[in-house]
Amino acid sequence: MESSRRVAYLVLSIILVNWTCLAKAANNTGLGASFIFGDSLVDAGNNNYLQTLSKANIAPNGIDFKASGGNPTGRYSNGRTIGDIVGEELGTSNYAIPFLAPNATGKSILNGVNYASGGGGILNATGRIFVNRIGMDVQVDYFNITRKQFDKLLGPSKAKEYIMKKSIFSVTVGANDFLNNYLLPVLSIGARISESPDAFVDDMINHFRNQLTRLYQLDARKFVIGNVGPIGCIPYQKTLNQLKQDQCVDLPNKLAAQYNGRLKDLLAELNDNLPGSTFVYANVYALVMELITNYKKYGFTTSSKACCGNGGQFAGIIPCGPTSSMCSDRSAHVFWDPYHPSEAANLILAKKLIDGDTSHISPMNLRQLRDH
Template sequence: MEINSSACTLALILFFVILSYLAIAADDDKLGASFIFGDSLVDAGNNNYLQTLSKANIPPNGIDFKPSGGNPTGRYTNGRTIGDIVGEELGIPNHAVPFLAPNSTGEAIIYGVNYASGGGGIMNATGRIFVNRIGMDIQVDYFNITRKQFDQLMGPSKARDYIMKKSIFSITIGANDFLNNYLLPVLSIGERISESPDGFINDMITHLRDQVTRLYKLDARKFVIGNVGPIGCIPYQKTINQLSENECVGLANKLAGQYNGRLKDLLTELNDNLPGATFVYANVYDLVLELITNYDKYGFSTATRACCGNGGQFAGIIPCGPTSSLCQDRDKHVFWDPYHPSDAANLLIAKQLLDGDTKYISPVNLRQLRDL
């Protein structure tokens, strides 16, 4: 019997088309949106659109950020934020678009939206020294707008499914509530006289519980919430307190530790009380402290001096800008500027959050959270 070669060819083409379609469909099954809330550690450019004293859209910020060709984007680092790296590793093709950016509409939001703002905090008063910033309450209000846009884009049923089952909500906030609120003498002396550290932290936890519950009511189900890092060890704190290389500011770290204990308890409570949700605790404090303590083990030459900054022993007083001194070996510095980690440090932190064990991320890591 004679076989028609063109029919064979057509059948083969159809077979490969179907295979590639199935591969894409399987891949799509893993993709979802990355919704990022927080402060300057994860701001991807929202503050560019605010009249604020806290901005990073000036060089040399972003000097190693490949998508912009090394131009500043409003990220407070030389390259990517932890949120950028996590999104890339989880297979999300585009970085989450800043909510305030003009292009954050239509299809652009499918892979996620970034609401984070330099200077923002859990408490509404936090960061008022910068004049404008977006606190966590407003960030949740903004997500409410995005949530309605997803209904319009996908239809209510598909949108709900996409947000509940495939999307991850990451929250990196709390450091400014100490650095630019409770510990800032100019703004908070009255508050510190009238409110004990326990009382202030209690207020933070109460506010965060309400904010996260609001997101849950808007169909958020997969959460990762970072604790507050060792804020007493950042170049700014070490410089203004005139500490030696191996010292950190005790009070700042003690407050962070107290808050972190309460946060862990809160996430256990929310895991028990909000059906269908998974709350993951990211132990940023221990992760960053490990990099600072054993910096040479990870290929860094310093964990005290800012790569980009000016003033004092550790270039830790004046934020990074065009007139700052700039190190040449950027990947050898744990800190990019007086406050924020470098791309190299962010990469190491992100890797532990993605694939690490329960010492740094619990009850599951981010790759496991994606696949739940």
């Protein structure tokens, strides 16, 4: 009698455990896969596998990244990127895996794949100063490979539904097209003489239209596109131009604002012209500017000095590496290094994109997009 009761308890326990696992899986079905495209703001380690001058797989990068035990992963941050945090908050059980990582095969890709690359841009010439990087055209080519893998893993009809209905495509790109192309003194002086800002932005928008349309043709339907942030306010630009703490460089910010206006129009056009698509515009410029201007309100002590870097008043010339000086309280800095936000800043930005109102993200936020 006692042993049969034990068996009954054991069976009941197994059933309950299975139910719990199924319930968790059901909750996680909210977001199937997170596909991440873009530049170093969201690169999760693709550049580790390239012969490139743009790398972040050196200490102290990743010092606060719990999943690696504080070891560098190739993320250009002390911790998680915005892409990592968004995926976590929306219910994927693992971070999107870098496309070039050797373990980006089989079922590990079902949570999503990260194609982003430090130095990458919309235009193919962008970032050539780094020798190698993956621009948007090649990132879309790489997704085409993943798309075929999904057909093999799930079967064509399930794969199509999973990608169209359950997955989000996030694209954070454009800053390098200005910083490491148009505004780069050595490489672009010829381009700037021959191409006005209007013509350059036109070029970006036309290329980006094609890239996003190609993703749509590969069954992407839910998109979130980040605009270009206030690149004239990053520690690198402020140090280079010897500005005061509360000043930003005018030209890069003007170019970003000009592109952002055109980007908003492009997304409205794509929403109208590509049936069943939802293109969400993430106003990263306004969100980052708010953090930079009102940093004290968010618990930061500085929004002009890099936590990790060397050179000039704002430690803004030499990227973060083993010989860099590092601040004692990483959560008190808006910027981790001369270019990229700290994990503390990424957390605030991500939460506003996930649950924010239409002044931050429109026509809907990321939680609404997931459930749309």
